[in-house]
Amino acid sequence: xxxxxxxxxALIIGAGGGGLRAALQLARADAQVAVVSKVxxxxxxxxAAQGGVNAALANVLPxxxxxxxxxxxxxSDYLGDQDAIEYMCRAAPKAVYELEHAGVPFSRLENGxxxxxxxxxxxxxxxxxxxARTCAAADRTGHAILHxxxxxxxxxxxxxxxxYFAIDLIxxxxxxxxxxxxxxxxSGECLLIEAKAxxxxxxxxxxxxxxxxxxxxNTGDGIAxxxxxxxxxxxxxxxxxxxxxxxxxxxxxxxxxRGEGGYLINREGERxxxxxxxxxxxxxxxxxxxxxxxxxVREGRGCGPEGDHVLLKVDxxxxxxxxxxxxxxxxxxxxxxxxxxxxxxxxxxxxxxxTMGGIPTNRFGQVVAPVRHGPEEPVPGLYAAGExxxxxxxxxxxxxxxxxxxxxxxxxxxxxxxxxxxxxxRYHRPLERESVERALEHRARWDRKGKGEPxxxxxxxxxxxxxEHCGVFRDQQVLSExxxxxxxxxxxxxxxxxxxxxxxxxxxxxxxMETENLMDLALATVTSALARTESRxxxxxxxxxxxxxxxxxxxxLCFADGRLDYKPVRTRPLTVDPFPPKPRVY
Amino acid sequence: MPMRFSIYRYDPDRDARPHMxxxxxxxxxxxxxLLEALIELKRQDESLGFRRSCQEGVCxxxxxxINGRNGLACIxxxxxLKEPVTLRPLPGMPVIRDLIVDMEPFYRQYRAVKPWxxxxxxxxxxEQLQSPEERERLDGLYxxxxxxxxxxxxxxxxxxxxxxxxxxxxLQAWRFLADSxxxxxxxxxxxxxxNYRLFRCHTIMNCVEVCPKGLNPTRAIGRIKxxxxxxxx
Numbered sequence: 001x002x003x004x005x006x007x008x009x010a011l012i013i014g015a016g017g018g019g020l021r022a023a024l025q026l027a028r029a030d031a032q033v034a035v036v037s038k039v040x041x042x043x044x045x046x047x048a049a050q051g052g053v054n055a056a057l058a059n060v061l062p063x064x065x066x067x068x069x070x071x072x073x074x075x076s077d078y079l080g081d082q083d084a085i086e087y088m089c090r091a092a093p094k095a096v097y098e099l100e101h102a103g104v105p106f107s108r109l110e111n112g113x114x115x116x117x118x119x120x121x122x123x124x125x126x127x128x129x130x131x132a133r134t135c136a137a138a139d140r141t142g143h144a145i146l147h148x149x150x151x152x153x154x155x156x157x158x159x160x161x162x163x164y165f166a167i168d169l170i171x172x173x174x175x176x177x178x179x180x181x182x183x184x185x186x187s188g189e190c191l192l193i194e195a196k197a198x199x200x201x202x203x204x205x206x207x208x209x210x211x212x213x214x215x216x217x218n219t220g221d222g223i224a225x226x227x228x229x230x231x232x233x234x235x236x237x238x239x240x241x242x243x244x245x246x247x248x249x250x251x252x253x254x255x256x257x258r259g260e261g262g263y264l265i266n267r268e269g270e271r272x273x274x275x276x277x278x279x280x281x282x283x284x285x286x287x288x289x290x291x292x293x294x295x296x297v298r299e300g301r302g303c304g305p306e307g308d309h310v311l312l313k314v315d316x317x318x319x320x321x322x323x324x325x326x327x328x329x330x331x332x333x334x335x336x337x338x339x340x341x342x343x344x345x346x347x348x349x350x351x352x353x354x355t356m357g358g359i360p361t362n363r364f365g366q367v368v369a370p371v372r373h374g375p376e377e378p379v380p381g382l383y384a385a386g387e388x389x390x391x392x393x394x395x396x397x398x399x400x401x402x403x404x405x406x407x408x409x410x411x412x413x414x415x416x417x418x419x420x421x422x423x424x425x426r427y428h429r430p431l432e433r434e435s436v437e438r439a440l441e442h443r444a445r446w447d448r449k450g451k452g453e454p455x456x457x458x459x460x461x462x463x464x465x466x467x468e469h470c471g472v473f474r475d476q477q478v479l480s481e482x483x484x485x486x487x488x489x490x491x492x493x494x495x496x497x498x499x500x501x502x503x504x505x506x507x508x509x510x511x512x513m514e515t516e517n518l519m520d521l522a523l524a525t526v527t528s529a530l531a532r533t534e535s536r537x538x539x540x541x542x543x544x545x546x547x548x549x550x551x552x553x554x555x556x557l558c559f560a561d562g563r564l565d566y567k568p569v570r571t572r573p574l575t576v577d578p579f580p581p582k583p584r585v586y
Numbered sequence: 587m588p589m590r591f592s593i594y595r596y597d598p599d600r601d602a603r604p605h606m607x608x609x610x611x612x613x614x615x616x617x618x619x620l621l622e623a624l625i626e627l628k629r630q631d632e633s634l635g636f637r638r639s640c641q642e643g644v645c646x647x648x649x650x651x652i653n654g655r656n657g658l659a660c661i662x663x664x665x666x667l668k669e670p671v672t673l674r675p676l677p678g679m680p681v682i683r684d685l686i687v688d689m690e691p692f693y694r695q696y697r698a699v700k701p702w703x704x705x706x707x708x709x710x711x712x713e714q715l716q717s718p719e720e721r722e723r724l725d726g727l728y729x730x731x732x733x734x735x736x737x738x739x740x741x742x743x744x745x746x747x748x749x750x751x752x753x754x755x756x757l758q759a760w761r762f763l764a765d766s767x768x769x770x771x772x773x774x775x776x777x778x779x780x781n782y783r784l785f786r787c788h789t790i791m792n793c794v795e796v797c798p799k800g801l802n803p804t805r806a807i808g809r810i811k812x813x814x815x816x817x818x819x
Contacts, residue, residue, distance in 0.1 A: 039637075039639055039645075039647065040647075040689065040693075040732075042645070042646070042731070042732055043637075043639050043640075043645040043646060043647045044645075045639070045640070045645075047640065047644050047645050047731075048640050048642065048644050048645070057713075094710075094711070096713075097710070097711065097712060097713050100713040100714060101703075101705075101708045101713075101714065102702075102703065103702060103703030103765070103767070105721065105724045105728045105765070106713075106721075107718075107721065108716050108717060108718045108720075108721045109718070110717075110718060111715075112715030112716055112717050113713060113715065114713050137728075140644075140729060143644060143729070143731070144728060147728070148702075148703075151701050151702040151703075152702055154697055154701070154702065155700070155702045186682055215639040215640040215641065215645060216638055216639055216640075216641060217639045251641075251642050328644075331643075332642060332643075335642075335643065335661050336617070336642075454629075454632065456628070456629050456632065457629075498632060499632055499633065500632050500633040502597050502599040502600055502633065502683075503599050504597055504598055504599045504682065504683050505635050505682050505683040505684075505686050506635075507628075507635050507636075508632040508633065511632075
């Protein structure tokens, strides 16, 4: 085992908002913490979050955490775990105040308090009038949060391994996770980081789809790594399509645009959301709005010469609102469409956006898997938080503004649990050679030379297959064809090679390993989607249009070999009465 | 219409010295950005190295020197570029490989200004108050994406990369000085004293010219100088 070794108390893989929030908590508890990230921390995808973070601060309209909880459970189409949702909604105000104290430049109200805007799926009084729960820093909230958390981590002297790619977890025969094998992208050298606790915070896998709002780095590396270590991926069939991506390109136009008073129209100029969601209209849940747009286009009421999109109007809000509350999306529209949203509507279409599924965890951030005693046995030493995790607070459909909340609440919760775990596990466990050698072999796979197909072509095809076979609307035939195609691509990937074998900053090798990760997640996604014969949240089966609570109010678990298992939804909250499933209307 | 590119190549594992390599992109789609072209060229030659992530100008990964001017590839439209499009790494920084530079000297200067809010311990159960006018003073400052386009186009930073903090770091210094919640004004100003850290700015304004986010570090530097003067009288 000729590889350099470093030892830390805790290892965090991923330096987005979830990883950095956890790192800060651990550093403040005097734990030695290492953060590994394949990009410099402020390049993580949290930076692109626009609209804001939900918390029932009641700064603008009456609000409380219990209403927030109701909206989140309903938004999840009753697949969310109600203990975790109660925990998150209760913790939200404190978590946001902590961010403010750390320096986040939130927009402000006249009285000096944090500005809050309306967002989709939010209500007062358990389904009543629209609420205003989303705390915003203009439309650059993710940027503001990520930079602030990074700044506070510099202050706390967190140890960063920037531009290191995590290859595999190290796990011993008793099931303990002992750290990870990582690779310096700059030098190509491997490094073994031993840690008593490892937190995966690697974000989502939007790169599964051709048109997506996600950065190129969002390849689901942590979820795939966990699957290779024997942990199933949970609820992967639930992938959020954001209603308003820039048509044909995919860049995100925040839901905050509708929260500020924008609305959607079809080719007849009709505010069509009134037909689909008479009460909430343009601020219905994202799955509802995305399906409505896709339906308008399918039925011939789309805009433009191809009739392939609808229009988002914000021009009636006036120059000042656009300049002050939506400056970032104005910049995007000007750059990519040469359109000023203060003057003209923006062409939009649903775009792959968010991975609701992921690594199964409990509300302490512990990774849980079926081992011996039931479906939720903690994997010792392994934690996950943020988009890569499935707690599950988002269930079948995430509410806008709940993802930034998820990362800060569960980043912090996981770190707090790790602090306790470190007290009980004071020493590093001995490493087993085999586990390290398996990871080194995985790293060596792309050293293979000779003839073979280039990886980039397979990645392109995979994204096209996923878009065509696992999109907004699905059915048995489309999905099973999709599964065959993904399996064929997976076989081709086995034979693929890269032509660049330089040690120094070899991006071809990193992209090849990312493609392996995407392939594993594509298989899990299509397999899970094909099996779920109902429509719930973001998973819409044309052949099974109804929600089927009797048979399907359960979480999917998909293992690396394609085997499926299921576990019940946690319907009991911590202190309040459960919200039983009801028909979901907006 | 095909488009021609001339790209700086250097892989220390393989090359004795850097060279320029010619590429041709067969098809330029309308509205195509430079980053999309680079991704297409990387399909032809996967050894071509560059950083990239968000593709929409918010992560700051893909700063490079484009026809002599620093910018972000992902928000630079191809149609505005003269051929052959000449791409070089950011000037004045050590090259790791191809268009990838060692950003550490830049990050070091960023860290040197202690870019974090330093205040009194606030009450835990509520936010600190800040008026909309006080908050507005942070506009044009907090949006920096640390792409380094500005600092690496600044002649003063080229000559004194160790001693002059550079426009990006100084913009962040002012971002915290300007924040009504920050209580460390005196310490922040004393960090900037001396002939180099702040005062090597000769208002050449390259930073303002190239900032892909439309920010104005020169103005921020001017405000810091004004505050120093005010504090010293």
